[in-house]
Amino acid sequence: MNESSKAFLKSAYREYYFKHSDAVGFPEEIGSREFGYIPFGGTMVRHLSFKSPGEAIAEVVRQSPSSVYCSNARYESPSLPIEEKGWKGAELIFDIDATDIQTPCKKGHDLWFCAKCHAEGRLPRPRNCPKCHSSTEEFHTTCSVCLAAAKDHTLRLTGFLVDDFGVQAEMIKLYFSGNRGYHIHVFDDRFYLLNQAGRAEIADYVRGGSLPATQTIASILKRRPSEEQNTSLGWMKRIEFYASSQRQRTATLQKLASEAISSSRSLVDASVTTDVHRVFRLAGTLHGTTGMCKTPVESPSSFNPDTDPVVLSSSTVELQVDYCPEFRIGGRPFGPYAASRESLPTYAAIQILARGMGEVAR
Numbered sequence: 001m002n003e004s005s006k007a008f009l010k011s012a013y014r015e016y017y018f019k020h021s022d023a024v025g026f027p028e029e030i031g032s033r034e035f036g037y038i039p040f041g042g043t044m045v046r047h048l049s050f051k052s053p054g055e056a057i058a059e060v061v062r063q064s065p066s067s068v069y070c071s072n073a074r075y076e077s078p079s080l081p082i083e084e085k086g087w088k089g090a091e092l093i094f095d096i097d098a099t100d101i102q103t104p105c106k107k108g109h110d111l112w113f114c115a116k117c118h119a120e121g122r123l124p125r126p127r128n129c130p131k132c133h134s135s136t137e138e139f140h141t142t143c144s145v146c147l148a149a150a151k152d153h154t155l156r157l158t159g160f161l162v163d164d165f166g167v168q169a170e171m172i173k174l175y176f177s178g179n180r181g182y183h184i185h186v187f188d189d190r191f192y193l194l195n196q197a198g199r200a201e202i203a204d205y206v207r208g209g210s211l212p213a214t215q216t217i218a219s220i221l222k223r224r225p226s227e228e229q230n231t232s233l234g235w236m237k238r239i240e241f242y243a244s245s246q247r248q249r250t251a252t253l254q255k256l257a258s259e260a261i262s263s264s265r266s267l268v269d270a271s272v273t274t275d276v277h278r279v280f281r282l283a284g285t286l287h288g289t290t291g292m293c294k295t296p297v298e299s300p301s302s303f304n305p306d307t308d309p310v311v312l313s314s315s316t317v318e319l320q321v322d323y324c325p326e327f328r329i330g331g332r333p334f335g336p337y338a339a340s341r342e343s344l345p346t347y348a349a350i351q352i353l354a355r356g357m358g359e360v361a362r
């Protein structure tokens with residue numbers, strides 16, 4: 001990325017933060033949180049602390065970085081190294097990404113490409129291009145199918161939290177991540193001091209990883225009286241409900257149990273949930289690769305991840321694009337482009353510049 005492209009990106013992000021500073025959502029007890037950011041073309045800067053939202057947003061506007069992060073944990077001394085911070089607890093947070101959910105659409109829009117000769121193909125990515133032997137890169141984008149799957153898994157998770165863990169619905173906050181999925185923040189003090197092992201158990205539970213083998217579940221279903229099935233809780237209740245709804249089908253109980261688990265589990269990223277020192281993208285800030293906003297989702301049914309998080313300008317910019325496969329943003333398709341000069345709206349140009357696929361034209 002050359003200096004002109006860095007300057008353009010920084011200017012576009014600064015304009016957003018200057019005009020929409022009130023959209024940035026700061027957590028409670030801001031003085032006990034660790035902040036961090038990634039400058040365009042740079043590496044992560046961590047262990048920052050601020051006394052007030054005003055102080056924090058002033059620094060965000062001044063730096064106008066690629067990404068802004070904040071810890072879910074609270075510390076006695078957030079600016080010190082991890083081992084010296086004095087951990088005081090952390091909210092429970094989940095991450096659901098469309099990349100981790102197997103959908104048939106991925107074969108069409110997730111691919112590898114060669115920036116030199118413009119060869120491309122389906123994943124998995126070969127280390128070297130079969131045509132010119134140059135190194136290759138992966139390109140991941142989204143469509144309505146995989147974004148809908150990510151939303152579905154998010155709603156499954158909220159069902160687990162409310163029905164199985166007794167979390168009040170108002171204690172659960174949903175955010176579109178700004179890329180390919182959702183962040184789910186749980187503001188329930190019961191989980192606040194939970195360690196990594198406890199958080200891993202929760203992640204394993206909602207993923208369906210802690211269940212007995214399906215043949216064991218089938219055996220339980222087969223010998224359990226109907227009156228006992230009506231009093232089941234948690235996963236067994238879900239499995240029994242699914243099996244009873246499929247009575248018209250000719251299928252084994254083992255197959256029905258497997259289907260029930262697959263259709264009910266929520267594929268959260270367990271490594272995110274268990275990390276009690278992690279920093280997360282700050283609500284209302286921009287994603288460094290897509291330029292989309294980490295957006296609060298008040299109504300999942302009406303939220304459109306293709307258009308609602310698009311907050312950057314539609315003013316056009318001239319780019320010299322080396323190579324870029326087709327992608328979609330703001331309800332419009334763009335590309336594919338190869339060794340061409342393109343006039344694109346800022347919100348789309350970010351996708352190319354931030355991924356190093358082109359530069360601002362001179």
